[in-house]
Amino acid sequence: MTAYQNDTSSDGVSYFLLNCLVRSPHWQLWLSLPLSLIFFLAMGANTILLITIRMEASLHEPMYYLLSLLSLLDIMLCVSVIPKILAIFWFDRKSISFFVCFLQMFIRNSFQALESYTFMVMAYDRYVAICHPLQYPSIINDQFVIKAAIFILTRNILLPTPIPILSARLHYCGENVIENCIYANMSVSRLSCDDDTVNRLYQFAGGWTVLDSDLILIFLSYSLILRAVLRLKAEGAVAKALSTCGSHFILILFSSTILLVFVLTHMVKKEVSPAVPVLLNVLHNVIPAALNPIVYGVRTQEIKREIYRLLKKG
Incomplete structure (x- = not known):
């Protein structure tokens, strides 16, 4: 163990260290450049x-x-997530305070749940636009957005809040090295000297209830859209609808698949390299963020036209 690992306060661990792929330094060098490029692409787009x-x-x-x-x-x-990972790769800045660790845990869990529900609302928006176009203005209006936003914030702040609280209440009296690039609940809580069964049960039940329910409703919306567009008689309408909604659904499926593979590799970690689930966890936080504005925004004709107009003004 390093000196860091033995440095604990009288109450236990005072900070954590992220052991982000340090056992695979070639992975760090290989990953830092594309990761930074994807990060700047996501931020810019x-x-x-x-x-x-x-x-x-x-x-x-x-x-x-x-x-x-x-x-x-x-x-x-x-x-x-990403700036801290790049700081580890480039400057070996692995330490983080106890409070900031659990703050990032809360932000990640809340915002990922927020993003999942936003996908679901956007799928419902496309369903109404294609299947009930005449009723669209009366259903999808400013009041709908306000109500959806309130529900999104309420559900996805209240449900993830116990995750960092349950982890923070544990006693960390020994090792403080997190074998991950991100402050995930399970990666942190397994370092405690207490029983983390409640943490694991809540993470599994709460996380999968939220994400699974959203994914089921998203799949249902796009299934109804597919059924509706196949009945359209207008020339080119089917191809346009399938092109737009198909790209949306593929992106959501891609993001969910990365998360699913991460969970599976984490469960059978004895049979795969420890770096694989860590890498998947990193990619799950940056690749969808870079693809979302391209698939949902730039491929929308109205937004593409306005971007061109702003560029010309500039």
């Missing part, structure tokens, strides 16, 4: 999307408000 929607009055509609919320969540998730 989401910022451009936010500015475009904010400056163009024609985009002040419910669907674009949801896109703004998604971009804001992507930015917050990236900022809460």
Whole structure:
């Protein structure tokens, strides 16, 4: 053990160390450059999307408000995770205080749940637009966005809040090295000297209840959309609808698949390299954030047109 690992306060551990792929230094060098590029792409693309929607009055509609919320969540998730990982790779800044560790844990769990529900609301928006176009203005309006936002904030702040609280209440009296690049609940709580059964049960029940319910409703929405577009007689309507909604669903499925593979590799960690689930956890926080503004924003004709218009003004 290093000197860091033996440094504990009278009440136990005073800070943690992120052991982010330090056993695979070649992975650090290989990953740092593409990770930084994807990070700056995600930040730039989401910022451009936010500015475009904010400056163009024609985009002040419910669907674009949801896109703004998604971009804001992507930015917050990236900022809460990636700069620290790059600081570890480049400057060996592995330590973090006890409080900041659990604060980041709360931010990640809350914002990932927020993003999942935002995807679900956006899927419902596309369902109403395609399956009930005449009723769309009366269903998807400013009041709908406000109610959805209130429900999103309430559900996805209250449910994840016990996760860092349950972890923080544990007594950390020995090792303080987290074998991860991110302050995940299970990676931290297993370092405690107490029984973490309650943590694991709540993480499993709460996390999968939220994400699974959202994913089921998303799948249901796109299934109904697929059934509706296959009945359309207008030339090119089916191809356009499938192109738009298909890319949305593939992106959501891609993000969920990364999370699922991460969980499975974590469960059978004796049979795979320890670096694999850690790497998947990192990618799950940055790749969707870089792809979301491209798939949901730039591929939308109205947003693409307004971006071009802003560039010409600039």
